[in-house]
Amino acid sequence: MKTKVALITGGYTGEAEVSYKSSQFVYSQLDKNKYEVYLIDITVEGWFYQDDENVKHVIDKEDFSLNFNGTSVRFDVAFIILHGSPGEDGRLQGYFDMIGLPYTSCSALTSSLTMNKGYTKAILSDISELHLAKSVLLFESHRKDGVKLVEEKLTLPYFVKPNAGGSSIGMTKVKEAAGLREALDKAFDAENTGKQVLVEEFVNGREFSQGIFRNPQGELVVLPATEVKTTREFFDFEAKYSPGLTEEITPADLNEEQQTRAVRLIKEIYIRLNCKGMVRVDFFLEHDTDKFYFIEINTIPGQTAQSFIPQQVRASGMSETAFYSELIEAALKGW
Incomplete structure (x- = not known):
């Protein structure tokens, strides 16, 4: 049957x-x-x-x-x-x-937690070799004084984003102080994102996205990384879903040490957040230091033919059919 x-x-x-x-x-x-x-x-x-x-x-x-x-x-x-x-x-x-x-997918608690970018960063803050951009988390009660709070703690440029949003909806890169108020309002008003805003200092580095899942045997499997290069100011909604705006290189050009470090840190992130099923971790490797900067985790990553996870599955030598079967069988076994 x-x-x-x-x-x-x-x-x-x-x-x-x-x-x-x-x-x-x-x-x-x-x-x-x-x-x-x-x-x-x-x-x-x-x-x-x-x-x-x-x-x-x-x-x-x-x-x-x-x-x-x-x-x-x-x-x-x-x-x-x-x-x-x-x-x-x-x-x-x-x-x-x-x-x-x-x-x-991940459990109710993990899914809820990881939708909140600020809370997720707090859980991951003490992982060795994992770096986090300096940030300020704003709630609706901070809306009036948000500009002042950000300028007191952070240095331009900033990334302003809904704290519980996805697909880069409501996100803005702010290069001049005059643009901060509009960016905060845009993020606060993004639909169904909880009226919380995360503002982070810009990290100058190469951007990557890398999937990980637990197979039916209970083993953690990290997929090959994808490097993201976009002609846009950053990897926004248009860059993600409009053909020709982004170059995605899978597998990414990483040396052996970088690959080993990424796999180690991604596994630790998965374990620390008590993840299940497949997730995708986005990160920067800072240009001057090669430090691994966590961006965010996506617990239900995109699955179009062009999405990162299917690209990485193919690069690993698996078919998407086999991969999705692994996810179903792992779920049935309680992994």
């Missing part, structure tokens, strides 16, 4: 459009000989499965079951490919924990 997989997509934020692209690619790669896959769309308007005739069938939130063709479909595992809330911030994971449905 095939394993019934609920492939979760959609979401409550602007990142939903990326979720749909990611989930379509994952759906195309999943082994249909092993898995009976249902694409489940979770939106503010409702949770539903749309069949081949475009008929929508509502998910029963009591137990996440689906009444379809006269039968009740109960899923064996949820494969979460939902960027932003509620799939990346722990809300959906908490619900699945309550009804006893295994899932492929």
Whole structure:
């Protein structure tokens, strides 16, 4: 009998459009000989499965079951490919924990924590050889005095970003003091990001993104790194999703020591944050010092054919089909 997989997509934020692209690619790669896959769309308007005739069938939130063709479909595992809330911030994971449905991503606590960039940095602050850009975390109550608080503690240029956002939505690089107020307002007002803003000092370095996952045997596997080179001011939403604006080099040109250090630190980050499934760590190697600067962790990274993780999977010698099977089987085993 095939394993019934609920492939979760959609979401409550602007990142939903990326979720749909990611989930379509994952759906195309999943082994249909092993898995009976249902694409489940979770939106503010409702949770539903749309069949081949475009008929929508509502998910029963009591137990996440689906009444379809006269039968009740109960899923064996949820494969979460939902960027932003509620799939990346722990809300959906908490619900699945309550009804006893295994899932492929990090736990509710880890997902919630890692959506908060400032809190994540605090947890990682004492890892040897891991460096963190100097930063200020602002809450809504700081909005009026935000400019003063930043200028007292940080030196230009700054990166200003929603503390709980993704896909670089609401993010600005500030090179002159006159632009800080507008950048703070943009970040505070980014939709569904909690009205918290993280401001960091700029790190001048090469930018990388590198995936890691736990396989069905319980082993941590770090994928080859991708170096990101963009013609934009920084790797913003347009650079991420507009063809031709970014060069992505996989595997990245890193020497043996840099590769070994990155693997060691990424594993430590994964363990320290109690991650599960696949995650992606973004980091800089500072030009003058070669220090490893943590940028952020993404617990549900993009999965389009051009996304970093699929690139890295292919570079490692695996197929996406085999990789996604590993994630499902690891989730079923409780890893």
